[in-house]
Amino acid sequence: MPIQRLPPEVSRQIAAGEVVERPASVAKELVENSLDAGARRVTVEMQRGGAERLRVVDDGCGIPEGELELAFARHATSKLSTIEDLARVATLGFRGEALAAIAAAAEVRCSSRPAEQLAAAWIRIAGGELLGRGREGKPHGTDIGMTRLFHAQPARRKFLRSAGAEAAAVAGVVTRLALSRPDVRFTLTSDGRLLLRTDGSGELRDVCRALYGSAADHLLPVEFEAPGVRVTGLVSPPGTWRGSRGAMTVFVNGRWVSSRAPLFAIERAYQDGLPTGQHPLAVLDVRLAPEEVDVNVHPAKTDVRFRDERVVLSALTAAAHSAISRSAPVPAAGALLSGGAQTFEGDDAAPLRLVSPPWAPRLPLEEPAVPQLPADARSPGEAAAPPASAGPPPARSANGAGDAPVAGPALPPLRIVGQVGATYIVAEGPEGMFLIDQHAAHERVLYERFCARPEGEDLQPLLVPQVCQLSPGASAALVADRRVLETVGVQADPLDGGAWLVRAVPAPLVKRDLSQLLSELGALAAEEPDLPRRRDRSLMTAACHASVRAGMSLSLDEMREIVLALESCRQPRTCPHGRPTVVHVPATALEREFRRR
Amino acid sequence: MKVAIPQDSLARALGIVSRAVPSRSPLPVVSNVLLTTDDHRLKLVATNLEIALTVWIGAQVSEEGTITVPARLFSEFVSQLKGDQPVQITLPPRSRQLNVHCGRDEANIGGMPADDFPVVPEVTDGQRLVLPARGLRRAIEEVVFAAARDDSRPVLTGVHVQVADGVAELAGADGFRLAVHRLRLPAPSAEGSPEPFSVNIPWSTLDHLGRLLSESGDVQMAVNGERTRALFRLDDIELVTQLIPGTFPNYQQLIPTTYATRARVSVEEFLHETKIAAIFARDGSGIVRLHVTPGEGGGPGSLQVSARADEVGDNRGEIDAAVDGEPSKIAFNSRYLIDVLSVLEPGELALETSGPSNPGVLRPLGHDDYVHVVMPMFVQW
Known part of the structure; x- marks a missing residue:
């Protein structure tokens, strides 16, 4: 085929792909335009995750009638005019591609009225072609609706995910924009249900309250300044954790950044206080001179480059740290007191610290097969994927010989000796010493119980139904697909504003943090497309929440119960995620260590 | 010094x-x-x-x-x-x-x-009242165990104390059960009866206080104007506590007023059988099943307490019950039953139920000052 210049409709579509991947990217472009237009009120409505219909209404400055058509041409923008402006971008959008790209990928109707214009002008565009235009009465501002995304590109439409996943993504975008602009009133609805409403009070804490519920009241204010950089926002005090980084948001000059390095920098401020697998809540805005940041890396503009990244990261750590340490005495005391009743256990555990010589980490029980498992299970998607059967994955055949010994020689009978670091149970067996990770072991026990649980069995209804506040994304995903809740056995109904009313939970989840459980199940519903795997992962999440945590001191009876239950498990050697539950220190190893032989 | x-x-x-x-x-x-x-x-x-x-x-x-x-x-x-x-x-x-x-x-x-040393705040302005030490001790014992121990709903980690019309009503709830004790206050002194008020006192505070209370005498209680702190004074001891802000759920509407079956049983026997069943319930999420059977031909009815765990075993125990109404069955978490039965004074209680999915009510007989409501578990019968 000879080289030829592409016809305009083809090049339009290719360029559109860069900006418009899914409804969430459309929502981002449209809402950013609204904010750049000085809107004080932005309403986003979506249907079926936004793929069917997505509409953004604002009260911004509007587009004059004469410029309406030009707005949909490529590289048409009002936000910069010379190449020098590009170095000092202060608006959210600037590339002049967005509207053209959206109009190329979907059917768009845009109606806009600047305050000084008497009537609103509207145009309708599909596939880049003008379909119609006219005038109508409307309050000032812009009302832009997109319908049937990728209707002309079935190949791309196929890449869209479930309505729940797309809705969660749109909600994520709107959430972040709402956090970046507490002064703007945001409303987000999905299929007519209200997901998020902020009051535009200008207070970040009010936005957080709409998103995270009462946890927002405990957030600590951050005010930090170093040469050339300023960090403001809110972070959670030690003890207020989430199971994912979903509630950590970092803006640079008001623009959300997707990279994880800033999140790690914030977590560093909590030092050892951060339990494994737990993450703080944080909303931080980093202000730098515009020249210090390059946002023009990618059309989506979520990937930014810093002239000196270390300055930014260490500023984030220092900012969070100063907020935490300033607040330290009181919350720390509170956290301690609530656990105070059981702490005398700590003194007893102290002498056991003898047990940490170099051979301690991960000695195989007998076959070398067990330690291999974690590696398998961590590689996502494959080895750990259990069969779709309803029961517990019995001796996962996919793993072949690796798991075979599990069914046969279960754990030997163990005598409990004590607890180390309020995390590991020390037990004695016929072959020496066994160290048991209390969380992993309990998780295994409960996971197998959850799997074997008959539908509707051992459901504990609440006398007073509990309201749980979820993020709009998690809530949208659960509204779209409630199967994860049914799998786990949680009976709950959505209320407005991302809240859920929990009516009943399975017995092991009684008195656990239901808000967090539901948030994680919502995230799961959004991100895991494979049904059997989603079922399995939701049971793991439930088991994880129901089980004792690392750092909880246990009485001898409690430890005995966990170990007894573990002994009767089908796969006692690993937790559902594939981490080992038991480490065996053979008597011979002890003898060698003490030079007895 | x-x-x-x-x-x-x-x-x-x-x-x-x-x-x-x-x-x-x-x-x-x-x-x-x-x-x-x-x-x-x-x-x-x-x-x-x-x-x-x-x-x-x-x-x-x-x-x-x-x-x-x-x-x-x-x-x-x-x-x-x-x-x-x-x-x-x-x-x-x-x-x-x-x-x-x-x-x-x-x-x-x-x-x-x-x-x-931290300054102990004073509680000077606000409400005052006098409580009988002995009655308060029993009220605390019968209510504190039902208060929530986890922080997911902070207000429920408190015991709600509502004072009105010569009665102090203590209520504890954790989302699954509710315990309410009405404590009659001593006749008002010359100052007149106290103004109605309500506060949420941390359960751990009342637990401390309960251990300090003697069999006789009075306790003076004061709450500051902002309702953030309370003071209890016993002879030569003072206890100052922070209060839990927030609105306690309206629990009156949670107490069923009717029943389909009412079984009068001995507290001690019921507790004994529940403890036996709890041994078998341990592996099955703590489910204890109750079957109430009315007596035939004027004979006494019975309450059967049973538990079963797959692959472990099962048990059944039976006690006499004076039954009013239809035969019924209901399942509870053994922990919840043992908690309430352990704090009730020896004697008789009435177990009132309205079907296996509606809350069960326990009322000690002989005094009308206590009621316990507990959510049953949904099980396959």
Whole structure:
């Protein structure tokens, strides 16, 4: 085929792909335009995750009638005019591609009225072609609706995910924009249900309250300044954790950044206080001179480059740290007191610290097969994927010989000796010493119980139904697909504003943090497309929440119960995620260590 | 400071305030007890920043002074001293070494300045009332266990105390069960009856208070105007606590007013059978099944308590019951049954149910001041 210049409709579509991947990217472009237009009120409505219909209404400055058509041409923008402006971008959008790209990928109707214009002008565009235009009465501002995304590109439409996943993504975008602009009133609805409403009070804490519920009241204010950089926002005090980084948001000059390095920098401020697998809540805005940041890396503009990244990261750590340490005495005391009743256990555990010589980490029980498992299970998607059967994955055949010994020689009978670091149970067996990770072991026990649980069995209804506040994304995903809740056995109904009313939970989840459980199940519903795997992962999440945590001191009876239950498990050697539950220190190893032989 | 005190009263006072001392605290001075001379008395204060306990004991004060010393060390030492000798406490001026002398025993204890000790807030303005110690102790015992222990709904970690019309109503709930005790207040004094008010007191505070209460006498309670703190005063002890802000759920509507089946049983027998069933219920999420059968031909009915766990086994126990209404079945978490049955006074109770999915109600017979509502579990029968 000879080289030829592409016809305009083809090049339009290719360029559109860069900006418009899914409804969430459309929502981002449209809402950013609204904010750049000085809107004080932005309403986003979506249907079926936004793929069917997505509409953004604002009260911004509007587009004059004469410029309406030009707005949909490529590289048409009002936000910069010379190449020098590009170095000092202060608006959210600037590339002049967005509207053209959206109009190329979907059917768009845009109606806009600047305050000084008497009537609103509207145009309708599909596939880049003008379909119609006219005038109508409307309050000032812009009302832009997109319908049937990728209707002309079935190949791309196929890449869209479930309505729940797309809705969660749109909600994520709107959430972040709402956090970046507490002064703007945001409303987000999905299929007519209200997901998020902020009051535009200008207070970040009010936005957080709409998103995270009462946890927002405990957030600590951050005010930090170093040469050339300023960090403001809110972070959670030690003890207020989430199971994912979903509630950590970092803006640079008001623009959300997707990279994880800033999140790690914030977590560093909590030092050892951060339990494994737990993450703080944080909303931080980093202000730098515009020249210090390059946002023009990618059309989506979520990937930014810093002239000196270390300055930014260490500023984030220092900012969070100063907020935490300033607040330290009181919350720390509170956290301690609530656990105070059981702490005398700590003194007893102290002498056991003898047990940490170099051979301690991960000695195989007998076959070398067990330690291999974690590696398998961590590689996502494959080895750990259990069969779709309803029961517990019995001796996962996919793993072949690796798991075979599990069914046969279960754990030997163990005598409990004590607890180390309020995390590991020390037990004695016929072959020496066994160290048991209390969380992993309990998780295994409960996971197998959850799997074997008959539908509707051992459901504990609440006398007073509990309201749980979820993020709009998690809530949208659960509204779209409630199967994860049914799998786990949680009976709950959505209320407005991302809240859920929990009516009943399975017995092991009684008195656990239901808000967090539901948030994680919502995230799961959004991100895991494979049904059997989603079922399995939701049971793991439930088991994880129901089980004792690392750092909880246990009485001898409690430890005995966990170990007894573990002994009767089908796969006692690993937790559902594939981490080992038991480490065996053979008597011979002890003898060698003490030079007895 | 120079003070002489009888050993037994000092040991008792230290035993009381030590309960407020946290076992670990980021604020080191909080693990100390504050000693201050106060007229002809010695004042001892300990706090965990949520509650503060103050005890006054009569002492021979020959020199004023104040200091804080490690609570555990001081308390253990004093409790071992001989009871027939007074304890001499001496703090030389500008020193931080407390000298403790008793008979032929002597100790020097390193302390920290009293200025570092948190100030115990005063509760002066606001509401006051008088509660009977004995009645309050029973009310606390019958309600505190039902309050939530986890922080997911902070307001439920408190016991709701509502005072109106000569009655103090204590209510504890954790989302799955509700315990309500109505405590009749002594006849109002000359000042007139107290204004109605309601507060949420942390369950742990009431637990502390319950241990301090004696069989007789009165307790004075005061709540500050902002409803953020409360004070309890018993003879020579004061307990100041923070209150939990927030609105307690309207629990009156949760108490069923009708029933389909009512079984009168002995509290002790019911508890005994539940404890047996709990052994078998352990592997099955703690499910205990109850079957109520009315008697035939004038004979007594029965309450069957059973549990089963797959692959483990099952059990059944039966006790006499005077049954009013239809046969019924209902399943509960064994923990919830044992909790309430353990705190009820020996005697008879009525178990009222309206089907296996509606809340069950337990009412001790003979006094109408207590009701316990508990959510059943949904099981496959």
